[in-house]
Amino acid sequence: MAVKRSTTPLTSRIAVDLADRESAHILELAGTPVHYWEYAATGPGTDARTIVMVHGFRGDHHGLERVVELLPDYRIIMADLPGFGASPAFASGGAADRSHDIAGYGDFLDQFLTALNLGPDTVLLGHSFGSIVVSHFVAKHPGRVYPLILVNPIASPALEGPKGIMTKLAVFYYWASAKLPAPLGNAVLRSKLVVHIMSVTMAKTREPELLAFIHGQHHAYFSGFADRDMLLESFRASVSGTVREVAAQLQLPTLLIAGAQDEIATLPxxxxxxxxxxQGELVVIENVGHLIHYETPEPAAAAITDFLERHPAP
Structure with a gap:
């Protein structure tokens, strides 16, 4: 097991500019119109590798764009998971009926890769809850992608350990919101105060401009979920599932990018x-917690580039 530590400084520019690389698309999968974005490679040559990225709980494709911007030599594809961002919840009824949980999102990912004709040389990356989704997908579909990258991976159940009581309170928050009358329940879940508290709790930076950017991103996109029922389903999955459950089945090079101060996915x-x-490798980024994609995209992108250069497409 290789372990590296990184203290790469932040760049001065925070705003994301991907206009020359980005194109938006809609793909119908089992009755659900899935919105996804493709970011073209701008480097030399036409044989750029493809990275499919999967965002975390309550996020959407915007959250990982600071990392995308720093990977110009790769073609990157990222969907808003069904129920988040611009993608509606899974269509209900019939044989395609599925839950917004690890298995449901794993089936979605299988269909998504197939529909886009993405083969076994596709790189798969997941952040936070996305790390659970992609790791379980790879365990179920060995040889489907190569290699695997997990950012702020969920290594242990959130209900375990010293943070367990806070997680149980969060479970009650989502459960109670789903039981309240719909207008009130949705208002509680989309409360600007609650979103701000979550944002303040997770951010570790003290740079005012970066803090303002992070809070702005959370306020703009953290409440972009389809409905409270799917949100409760996915939240329960996010606090009960782990990468650890399937670690031994991940028979491919796997990069873990962790924050030294992450209180959700702790360093130990x-x-x-x-x-x-x-075939695991661990890169630890100093002075950051669970928001590597916002606070320290530079060392994250550097670790990804180094890892992929050492693990070329099969």
Missing amino acids: HQHKLAELLP
């Missing part, structure tokens, strides 16, 4: 997860 559990992976 990242080291334990790396030891369980057959």
Whole structure:
């Protein structure tokens, strides 16, 4: 198991500019119009590798764009998971009926890759809840992608350990919101105060401009979910599932990018997860928590580039 630590400084520019690379698309999958974005490679040549990225809970494709911007030599594809961002919840009824949980999103990912004709040389990346989705997908579909990258990976159940009581309170928050009358329940879930508290809790930077950017992103996109029922389903999955459950089945090079101050996916559990992976590597970024994609995209992108250069397409 290789472990590296990074202290790469931030750049001065925070605003994302991907206008020359970005194109938006809609793909119908089992009755659900899925919105996804493609970011073209701008480097030399036409043989750019494709990275499919999967965002975290309550996020959408915007959250990972600071990392995307720093990977100009790769073609990157990123969907808003069904129920989040611009993508509606899974269509209900019939054989295609599925839940907004790890299995449901894994089936979606399988259909998504197939519909876009993405083969086994596709790189798969997941952030936070997305790390659970992609790791379980890879365990179920060995050889489907190569390699695997997990950012702020969920290495242990959120209900375990010293933070368990806070997670239980959060479970009650989502459960109670789903039981309230719809207008009130949705208002509670989209409360600007609650979103701001979440944002303040997760951010570790003290740079005013970056803090303002992070809070602005959360206020703009953290409440972009389809409805409270799907949000409760996905939240329960996010606090009960882990990458650890399937670590031994991940028989491919796997990069873990962890924040040294992450209170959701803590560093000791990242080291334990790396030891369980057959071909695992761990990069630890200093002075950041669970928002690597916002606060320290530079060292994250550098780690991704180095990893992919050492693991070329099969």
